Amino acid sequence: MIRLLIYAAFLGVLAPVPAQAQAPADQSRVMGVVTDGSGGALPGVTVTVAGTRTVSVITDGSGRYMTPWLAPGSYTVTFLLSGFETRTLKNIPLAAGHTVVLDQQMPLAALTETVQVTATAPPPPPPPVAPTEILVPKPKVTPVEKEVLASVCGPRHAADYTTAVGKIVSHQDANRWLLGPGDTIKVDAGEEQGLSNGQNLVVRRRFPIGDHDAPKKLRQYGEQSIGMVQIVDALKTSSLGVIVYACGEIVAGDVLEPYVAQPAFFAVADGPPRYDEPGKILLGDHGRNAGTEGQMMVIDRGVMQGVQRGQRLTIFRPSGIEGRPNLIGDAVVVAVRADSATIMIGRTVDVIAVGDLVAPHR
Numbered sequence: 001m002i003r004l005l006i007y008a009a010f011l012g013v014l015a016p017v018p019a020q021a022q023a024p025a026d027q028s029r030v031m032g033v034v035t036d037g038s039g040g041a042l043p044g045v046t047v048t049v050a051g052t053r054t055v056s057v058i059t060d061g062s063g064r065y066m067t068p069w070l071a072p073g074s075y076t077v078t079f080l081l082s083g084f085e086t087r088t089l090k091n092i093p094l095a096a097g098h099t100v101v102l103d104q105q106m107p108l109a110a111l112t113e114t115v116q117v118t119a120t121a122p123p124p125p126p127p128p129v130a131p132t133e134i135l136v137p138k139p140k141v142t143p144v145e146k147e148v149l150a151s152v153c154g155p156r157h158a159a160d161y162t163t164a165v166g167k168i169v170s171h172q173d174a175n176r177w178l179l180g181p182g183d184t185i186k187v188d189a190g191e192e193q194g195l196s197n198g199q200n201l202v203v204r205r206r207f208p209i210g211d212h213d214a215p216k217k218l219r220q221y222g223e224q225s226i227g228m229v230q231i232v233d234a235l236k237t238s239s240l241g242v243i244v245y246a247c248g249e250i251v252a253g254d255v256l257e258p259y260v261a262q263p264a265f266f267a268v269a270d271g272p273p274r275y276d277e278p279g280k281i282l283l284g285d286h287g288r289n290a291g292t293e294g295q296m297m298v299i300d301r302g303v304m305q306g307v308q309r310g311q312r313l314t315i316f317r318p319s320g321i322e323g324r325p326n327l328i329g330d331a332v333v334v335a336v337r338a339d340s341a342t343i344m345i346g347r348t349v350d351v352i353a354v355g356d357l358v359a360p361h362r
């Protein structure tokens with residue numbers, strides 16, 4: 001399924017600043033997530049956008065991509081990866097100052113071959129031997145919408161409480177700790193913990209941020225969402241689940257939380273950046289202290305502060321001159337919760353660091 005939505009452009013800033021630090025109001029770009037037939041992230045896909053000019057970018061480990069800024073016009077977008085069906089989308093309109101979000105699914109390519117027989121056909125094979133063991137059928141999984149999967153992964157700020165309902169114990173049939181898409185896993189929670197067949201759970205992992213030497217009660221934490229598990233056999237105090245999506249390594253011990261769906265991408269009314277209502281960058285992907293174009297970070301603003309998914313942000317630092325912030329980049333909100341939000345960094349003129357400020361466009 002293709003989700004094609006257009007984000008509003010930056011409309012301006014409070015005062016003149018260097019042009020390279022601003023989102024160009026007369027240009028456009030394309031961003032999105034590429035997945036395989038099962039909904040798993042596809043890294044290494046070449047995404048080519050051809051029109052007024054031609055650019056190519058490669059999807060990252062989470063299947064995400066973002067093009068440079070392009071002149072407005074009609075473009076053809078091609079998704080190419082060996083072993084998968086090539087996808088070509090024509091007449092994609094890019095309007096001035098807009099970001100086009102374009103997710104794409106790429107199924108495996110069909111295998112074809114031609115065989116020419118030049119010898120006498122061999123005798124028919126002997127009848128098959130009855131199997132000595134019973135093959136256990138794979139559990140049935142309810143498909144998850146691709147736009148849901150696209151919003152699962154990324155970092156977030158950890159709350160003071162936990163909504164975890166259990167954790168991953170191991171693979172169902174093997175004592176291995178590293179797990180991937182399609183694996184059937186054991187979960188140490190069941191019906192008594194509120195789990196039921198068909199329920200989707202997010203896989204999360206907590207990591208320390210800030211001062212690691214601080215007393216335990218004062219330490220701060222971030223969380224990384226790394227995939228989705230669907231419960232297929234809920235028992236009283238344990239369950240079996242299937243990993244339906246992974247955007248990073250999943251290991252035994254990772255916790256599971258109920259999935260709360262993010263709203264689909266939608267157009268957000270744009271406006272000037274509000275430097276008088278700044279938020280602050282708290283942490284980066286997997287706890288990193290810095291990020292750059294195409295990477296995700298977390299800010300200390302969420303639904304309670306009026307932040308919406310799809311909202312644009314200007315990243316800045318104080319310049320020491322009133323009314324003239326030092327602009328260093330732009331970003332878009334990709335996931336939001338009550339008191340924090342995950343952003344994807346767009347254009348930058350410097351490395352974005354923990355502590356940098358963000359001005360929401362309203």
